[in-house]
Structures are given as C-alpha cells and as structure tokens.
Amino acid sequence: MTLEKCWDHCASFGDQRYAGLQRGEICYCGSALNNYDVYGATEEAVCEYACTGNNEQKCGGLMSNSVYDLGGGPFDRCHPVIDPADFFNDCKTDWCAYEGPEQLCEDIESYAEACQLQGIPIMNWRASLTGFGCAMECTSHSHYEQCPPGNQPTCANPDAANEPCLEFCHEGCVCDNGYIFEGDACVLKSNCGCVDDDGNYHVQSDAVISETCDESCVCEGPENRPATRGWNCQPYACDGDTVCDYRNNMRGCY
Incomplete structure (x- = not known):
C-alpha cells in the first residue's frame, strides 16, 4: 500500500472525497469528513506506521487514520x-x-x-484526462501505477526488489500478480528462462555452443529443469568433416 494507491482507489468511486489509511496497509474511503471524525482528531505522531509499499510514507497508526482530502485535484x-x-x-x-x-x-x-x-x-492525473489519450499503454498482463516499486523483479534478476533503488516515485507499468518482467513483456514466472554461469540471461529453449565448440548448453523448460536453474550443458564436438566457426550469427560446426 502507498498513499497514491489509496488515493486512486478512493477517487475511482467518483463520490468519495476522503481517503484514510491505517496500520500501514488498510485503505478506507468516505464521502464526508465526519466519516473519520467519530472519535476526534489525534496527534500526527500517532500515525507512525510506514506504508507497506513505500516506507518513506506514513499510512496511519494502530487504531488511527491518516486522512486525506482528495477534492483539490x-x-x-x-x-x-x-x-x-x-x-x-x-x-x-x-x-x-x-x-x-x-x-x-x-x-x-x-x-x-x-x-x-x-x-x-x-x-493519478492520467485518469482525469481520458478524452485526451494520456493513458499510459502497458503490455499484456501488466497495469499502470502512479508510484510503482522502484526495482521490479525480472526473470534475469528475481531479487531486484530487495536492492537499493531511487527514493522518489516514477510512474510506470507493473506486472500483474503471478507475472514477472522478461525484457519489456510480462510472463508467468514458470516461463522464465535461465541465467548461465557468466550471469547472462537466456530465454527458454535458447541453445549456445561454446567458443571452441566443446560444450553445448540449452535453457530447459520448467518440466525438465534440474536444481541448476535449467541451464544444462553437455560435452560437444565437431566431427572430422566440419570445423568450429561462427556463421549467420551462430556458433557451430560447419
């Protein structure tokens, strides 16, 4: 949860002017300020829970709401x-x-x-300008967010979310649940490729012959993957009538 996600959620109803956040991850919406004024105001310091989606933001307290007026645009x-x-x-x-x-x-x-x-x-300013073509186009199995995570996991780097990132938001597209970035596309995690011993990423079924043609490696599909993340290498050799060479953008025996 982030402030932006809660604001956009409440604004999407069209008649909910106020947004309230609690316990770092709960978002409430209300049409009148007295929705949140039943128990009176409290000290701002009580709302000390960091937002689960952005620990630089505060999203309420244990039993207190951080309340925002969405009426100003x-x-x-x-x-x-x-x-x-x-x-x-x-x-x-x-x-x-x-x-x-x-x-x-x-x-x-x-x-x-x-x-x-x-x-x-x-x-989300783009949502209020639908007639002007300002919507950000996202690929299949992804969606737009005003303040997405700074580092999103990818097939090549599934642990990217745990790495240091920029401290400010930058709008963009986020893969739907269960999907992960492979380049600019979002694919099922089970359809990710492999990372070789040198840290290079390969899509499934990608085959590579070594520089000296003494080894052949292939990125196995999930049904054949061993514990080695699917990058399977076997001895390889050219027969007596061929030589190891690089032709048509491919290493092999010719």
Missing part, C-alpha cells in the same frame, strides 16, 4: 512547492503551436515528474 499537494505557472504557459504555447492538445499529455507529464522528483505524492 491530483497536484493539490505539489502546487505550494512547485509553481505550475511556467508549465502552464508552456502548455498554452504548445497548444497554439500544434493547434490542439497533441503536447498536452507530455506537458502535464513534465510537471508530474517534477513533483515526484521532490518526493511529493500525486494522484
């Missing part, structure tokens, strides 16, 4: 820090130059990035 918290006037003027100039909104999405994206670089959480 996606950049409401950024305007006091970064004056949007210059960005707005650039947008007007581009609108006139292109005689239409061709650059609108890029202009607003520039302001969104400036806000996020300052560590300021923003709401």
Whole structure:
C-alpha cells in the first residue's frame, strides 16, 4: 500500500472525497469528513506506521487514520512547492503551436515528474484526462501505477526488489500478480528462462555452443529443469568433416 494507491482507489468511486489509511496497509474511503471524525482528531505522531509499499510514507497508526482530502485535484499537494505557472504557459504555447492538445499529455507529464522528483505524492492525473489519450499503454498482463516499486523483479534478476533503488516515485507499468518482467513483456514466472554461469540471461529453449565448440548448453523448460536453474550443458564436438566457426550469427560446426 502507498498513499497514491489509496488515493486512486478512493477517487475511482467518483463520490468519495476522503481517503484514510491505517496500520500501514488498510485503505478506507468516505464521502464526508465526519466519516473519520467519530472519535476526534489525534496527534500526527500517532500515525507512525510506514506504508507497506513505500516506507518513506506514513499510512496511519494502530487504531488511527491518516486522512486525506482528495477534492483539490491530483497536484493539490505539489502546487505550494512547485509553481505550475511556467508549465502552464508552456502548455498554452504548445497548444497554439500544434493547434490542439497533441503536447498536452507530455506537458502535464513534465510537471508530474517534477513533483515526484521532490518526493511529493500525486494522484493519478492520467485518469482525469481520458478524452485526451494520456493513458499510459502497458503490455499484456501488466497495469499502470502512479508510484510503482522502484526495482521490479525480472526473470534475469528475481531479487531486484530487495536492492537499493531511487527514493522518489516514477510512474510506470507493473506486472500483474503471478507475472514477472522478461525484457519489456510480462510472463508467468514458470516461463522464465535461465541465467548461465557468466550471469547472462537466456530465454527458454535458447541453445549456445561454446567458443571452441566443446560444450553445448540449452535453457530447459520448467518440466525438465534440474536444481541448476535449467541451464544444462553437455560435452560437444565437431566431427572430422566440419570445423568450429561462427556463421549467420551462430556458433557451430560447419
């Protein structure tokens, strides 16, 4: 859970102006402030739980909510820090130059990035501009998030999420549950390839002949994988009528 995920979830209902977060991972939505005022306000320090999706953010306390008013628009918290006037003027100039909104999405994206670089959480501004083609296109089995994890696991590096990453958000696409990045595509984890002894990644069924043609390695599918992560190497040799050579982008015996 992050602030952005809860805000976007509540905003998606259309009639829920307030978002409340509790215990680092619970998101509540309400249409009136008195939804959260039954027990009165408390000290801000009580809301000390770090958000499970971003430990730089606070998502309430044990029995207390961090409450946010969503009525001011996606950049409401950024305007006091970064004056949007210059960005707005650039947008007007581009609108006139292109005689239409061709650059609108890029202009607003520039302001969104400036806000996020300052560590300021923003709401999903793309969702409010559906008529202008600002939606970010994601590949199959993936979806858009305003503030995705900094390092997402990949087939080549499944432990990437545990590595240090940037401290600010940057919007992007995230693989759906059960899927993982293989290049720009999201595949089932069971369909990932292999990592060879030198740390190079290979897709399933990829075969490689060594430089001297004395070894042949193949990335096995999940049904044939031993404990060696599927990179299976066997002795290999050219017969007397062939030589080891590199032709047509492939090493082999010719």
